[in-house]
Amino acid sequence: MLQKVRDLWSLIKCKQTFLLLFTGLVGYASGLKGGGGPALYGGLLGSLFLAISGTTVLNMVYDRDIDAVMPRTRHRPLAAGRLRPWEAVLLGGAMSAAGLGWALALDLRYGLVVLAGWLLDLVVYTVWLKRRTPWSVIWGGLSGGMPVLAGRALATGQVEVIGLLLALAVLLWIPTHIMTFSIKYAADYAAAGVPVFPNVYGLRTTQVAISLSTVLAAAVMTGVTWQLAEHLGAVAVASALAMVLVGLGANALIRPSVQVNLRLFKFASVYMVSAMALMLL
Numbered sequence: 552m553l554q555k556v557r558d559l560w561s562l563i564k565c566k567q568t569f570l571l572l573f574t575g576l577v578g579y580a581s582g583l584k585g586g587g588g589p590a591l592y593g594g595l596l597g598s599l600f601l602a603i604s605g606t607t608v609l610n611m612v613y614d615r616d617i618d619a620v621m622p623r624t625r626h627r628p629l630a631a632g633r634l635r636p637w638e639a640v641l642l643g644g645a646m647s648a649a650g651l652g653w654a655l656a657l658d659l660r661y662g663l664v665v666l667a668g669w670l671l672d673l674v675v676y677t678v679w680l681k682r683r684t685p686w687s688v689i690w691g692g693l694s695g696g697m698p699v700l701a702g703r704a705l706a707t708g709q710v711e712v713i714g715l716l717l718a719l720a721v722l723l724w725i726p727t728h729i730m731t732f733s734i735k736y737a738a739d740y741a742a743a744g745v746p747v748f749p750n751v752y753g754l755r756t757t758q759v760a761i762s763l764s765t766v767l768a769a770a771v772m773t774g775v776t777w778q779l780a781e782h783l784g785a786v787a788v789a790s791a792l793a794m795v796l797v798g799l800g801a802n803a804l805i806r807p808s809v810q811v812n813l814r815l816f817k818f819a820s821v822y823m824v825s826a827m828a829l830m831l832l
């Protein structure tokens with residue numbers, strides 16, 4: 552029984568879901584700072600958690616065949632056969648319906664942005680493009696930008712420039728986040744027939760793409776921090792963190808190695824959390 556609960560919980564990819572949820576929270580809290588709408592923290596967190604988890608669980612169901620091939624994901628409960636697909640479809644479907652319904656009932660504009668995130672991840676990224684083109688990551692990245700945009704939309708009542716810039720920053724951060732990882736697991740992806748940048752365009756092109764997008768992501772994030780953060784200290788720390796990220800990105804280009812890439816992958820998540828948190832100060 553305990554193993555079953557553990558397996559069901561692992562379907563929501565805890566770290567990814569909580570980072571996405573945190574960006575939504577930052578979008579919302581930063582939008583309220585300007586004197587925006589009423590405090591709907593409970594509704595935002597509940598509906599976003601359910602919608603993000605729902606899409607993640609359904610993604611795991613759809614991807615269970617490729618997960619079963621890759622050593623990195625072979626142990627996942629659906630790939631390993633510890634859970635039956637219908638159990639996960641039931642969980643993911645119920646979470647998605649509850650999350651999307653709650654979001655749309657809270658606010659139509661907010662709900663539509665959450666629905667866009669759900670569709671981009673599940674339909675466009677997972678079902679349509681992930682097995683066809685390495686450019687699928689753009690659509691996955693766009694879906695990852697929806698929680699922060701949705702949070703801003705709920706607070707301000709609009710889809711506005713700062714929300715769009717924050718979503719763009721998440722999108723630009725994606726190569727730093729995932730291409731570093733796909734270099735390490737290139738053989739796994741090749742075995743599973745999932746086209747990823749290093750396998751399709753080669754290592755050098757992928758490293759250049761990572762470094763370029765690292766600079767752009769850091770620039771957009773720092774620019775938005777200048778706009779949002781009220782304390783100069785927060786802007787200074789955000790700029791210093793951006794420089795560390797850019798430095799690690801440059802290092803990955805100059806002295807490429809598995810270890811350097813993995814360090815960049817790890818720091819990219821820490822950077823996203825810290826830079827977003829600093830925007831609230």
Ligand code: HEM
Nearest residue numbers: 566567570571623687688691692695696725729732817820
């Ligand atoms: C195309 C889009 C994306 C792809 C292909 C992708 C892929 C991955 C992969 C393969 C992992 C490693 C999982 C493992 O260790 O087995 C991962 C981890 C993670 N992802 Fe993503 N991801 C994407 C978008 C995002 C977005 C938008 C966020 C949040 C804003 C995010 C947050 C995370 C976090 C926090 C982790 C855990 C990192 C760690 O262990 O240090 N991902 N992702």
Ligand SMILES: CC(C)=CCC/C(C)=C/CC/C(C)=C/COP(=O)(O)OP(=O)(O)O
Nearest residue numbers: 602603606665668669672691694695697698
């Ligand atoms: C508002 C809303 C509902 C937004 C949805 C946000 C969301 C869940 C984005 C997912 C990001 C993504 C494409 C992850 C990759 O999974 P993968 O299947 O490529 O990773 P894996 O190889 O580890 O399975």
